[in-house]
Amino acid sequence: MSTTDYTQKIEDWFGKRLSKKDIQIWGGEIEENILQKFISKWDFSNMPFTILETITEIIIEKKVDFSKIPSDQIERIRIFGQGGDLDIRRDANLFRWRYVGLNNPPKDSEGKNFWEEEKNSNKKFFVEEKEALLWGKYDSKKNLRQEDRVAKAKLSYPVQGNPKFAKIRYKTLSEQGVISFVWFLEIK
Secondary structure (H helix, E strand, C coil), X not given: CCHHHHHHHHHHHHCCEECCCCCEEEEEEEEHXXXXXXXXCCCCCCCXXXXXXXXXXXXXXXXXXXXXXXXXXXXXXXXXXXXXXXXXXXXXXXXXXXXXXXXXXXXXXXXXXXXXXXXXXXXXXXXXXXXXXXXXXXXXXXXXXXXXXXCCCCECCCCCCCCCCCEEEEEEEXXXXXXXXXXXXXXX
């Protein structure tokens, strides 16, 4: 079997390989005082899900209005869907962000394009789509989700109906067996 045939066989087993022409990967950092402005510039087409972690709670919903939450209260934001996955995390008085997806980031996002670094320009990632159960089993008698391991945490997911368990669907992008990026797709 030739090297080309072997590579094709692996691609058939593990899925399509993505390179710089297939996907946007960006990252950077922003100051706390411009978080709201930074978020408002993004096109969240086909990215309806949000995980918002503040100093007091975690909210998992569709279409969260960030403008009503002071930046100094935010610890982490993850906005995702079929269009992409924007992950923003606090680091002291800065926020570090990373985007993986199909949409282009705003022109003035001051981020770095992963593919423009010489060491990354020819990388190819294997893509696998996966699902994982989220915490909390639905209790119809109490009309809520509960999980002993998270005490009284409010486990509310933006899913239709009240399935027994909620799931998150995601893609992993890996290179040589090591996961480099995770792209959340949906909660169902």
